[in-house]
Amino acid sequence: MSRTVLITGASSGIGRASVRVFQEAGFNVVATMRRPDAETEINQLANVLVTRLDVEDKASIEAAIMAGIDRFGGIDVLVNNAGYGLYGIFESIPEEKLRHQFQVNLFGVMDTVRAILPHFRKRGSGTIINVSSGAGHFTLPMISAYCSSKFALEGFTEALSYELLAIGIDVKLIIPHGGVGETAFQQRAADDFANDGTPADYLPFLQKSVETFARLGTALTMTSTDVANVIHEASIDGTQRLRYFVGDMSNGWLKARTELNEEDYITHMREKFL
Numbered sequence: 001m002s003r004t005v006l007i008t009g010a011s012s013g014i015g016r017a018s019v020r021v022f023q024e025a026g027f028n029v030v031a032t033m034r035r036p037d038a039e040t041e042i043n044q045l046a047n048v049l050v051t052r053l054d055v056e057d058k059a060s061i062e063a064a065i066m067a068g069i070d071r072f073g074g075i076d077v078l079v080n081n082a083g084y085g086l087y088g089i090f091e092s093i094p095e096e097k098l099r100h101q102f103q104v105n106l107f108g109v110m111d112t113v114r115a116i117l118p119h120f121r122k123r124g125s126g127t128i129i130n131v132s133s134g135a136g137h138f139t140l141p142m143i144s145a146y147c148s149s150k151f152a153l154e155g156f157t158e159a160l161s162y163e164l165l166a167i168g169i170d171v172k173l174i175i176p177h178g179g180v181g182e183t184a185f186q187q188r189a190a191d192d193f194a195n196d197g198t199p200a201d202y203l204p205f206l207q208k209s210v211e212t213f214a215r216l217g218t219a220l221t222m223t224s225t226d227v228a229n230v231i232h233e234a235s236i237d238g239t240q241r242l243r244y245f246v247g248d249m250s251n252g253w254l255k256a257r258t259e260l261n262e263e264d265y266i267t268h269m270r271e272k273f274l
Contacts, residue, residue, distance in 0.1 A: 004072040005235065006030040006065065008053055008112060009082030011039065014131060014180065014231075017224035018079060021232045023048055030068035030075065047072075055082050055108025061115045074123060077235045078116050080109045081131045085146040089206060092198040098145050105149035110156065120169050127170045127235055130157045131227075134177025134247065138257040141209050141273050161242055171242070172234045176227050177254045178247040209273050222247055 005022050009015035010031035019031045019042050031042055032053030043050040049071045053064035068075050086093065086101045109130055120126030135143060136150030154173065161171035198206060230246045249255060256268050 001073075002026055002028050002047065003076040004028040004030065004068060004074060005077040005079060006032065006068050006075050006116070007079040007081055008032050008055060008108075010042070010050075011035070014176070014224045014227045015079075015081040016042065017228035018081065018231050019045070019048065021225065021228040022235075025232055025236075027077075028072040030064065030072070032064045053082075053112075055112060056103055058111055058115070061112050065116055065119065069119065075116065075119060076125070077127045077129065078112065079129045079131070079231060079235075080112055081231075082108060083131065083149075085135075085143055087142050087146075089142060089198045089202050090144045091202075093145060101145040102149050102152070105146070106152050106156065109153060113160070117164075117169075121167060124168050126168075127172065128160075128164070129172045129174060129231055129234055131231070132157070132173045132175045134175060134245075134252075134254050136175065137177070138253040138269075140253070141205075142213075158242065165240060170240055173243045174227065174231050174234060174246060175243060176222065176246045178222060178252050180222050180224055180227060205273070212272060 005018075005027050007015050007018050007022070007029065010019050011033035015031075015033075019029050023029050023042075023045050027047070029045075029048045031039075031048055031050045033039065033050070034052065034054045036043075036050045036052050039050050042048055049068060051064050051067045052060050054060045065075065083105045084101075086097055113128055116126070116128075120128075130153060132153055133146075133150045135147045136154040139147045157171060157173050164171050227246050230244050234241070234244050245254070247254070253269075256265055260268060
């Protein structure tokens with residue numbers, strides 16, 4: 001029998017690419033999104049159920065899981081992909097936006113995991129794949145909210161993996177680093193850029209940081225499909241591996257974080273932005 005995967009945030013980017021990769025590999029796919037009525041393409045694919053799931057709405061999470069079970073007889077893999085990045089100088093970001101960052105990137109994942117665990121425990125198996133970020137291992141200015149939410153997601157997922165491995169459920173982290181082109185992530189982050197009311201003291205730093213990020217943006221070569229392929233591989237490789245890094249390990253922030261000592265690393269990062 002075909003295995004079934006439930007994917008959150010399937011309307012664009014990595015989530016959408018994952019729907020296609022899993023479907024082409026023979027999986028049944030529960031493709032979830034906040035506004036399924038607007039979908040006109042992936043809902044035409046064989047063995048794909050498009051349904052509503054908003055990670056901030058617990059009732060919609062439970063309903064999407066039940067819809068997937070009813071349609072395909074069970075769920076084998078959960079891919080927690082939904083998320084976004086909040087840009088801005090910390091002092092200028094309103095508290096409600098900070099809370100929303102954590103609600104989507106961390107608590108929404110927790111709620112989705114909590115909702116599916118009874119089903120996985122009943123079956124005695126299951127795989128949970130959380131999509132993290134290099135920003136859960138290194139930090140960058142102007143995305144302090146995003147970095148902290150991903151650091152928290154990394155800690156939660158690692159700790160959870162010990163608990164669930166004991167009852168036959170695998171937990172994995174997919175960690176894109178270096179930036180993913182052609183996703184809606186950067187656009188949404190730009191739309192949310194919280195620079196309104198930024199104190200003038202920050203403006204020289206803000207300008208230099210924006211220029212640095214702009215240069216990085218022109219060098220993006222990794223695609224959503226590249227990440228989706230790793231997510232699929234993690235779901236079928238039969239290992240208990242926790243972390244899967246996706247990106248060029250030969251340079252960039254992650255290389256600096258892992259290879260430099262603490263003093264040299266901090267000096268390296270400050271030189272990039274100060």
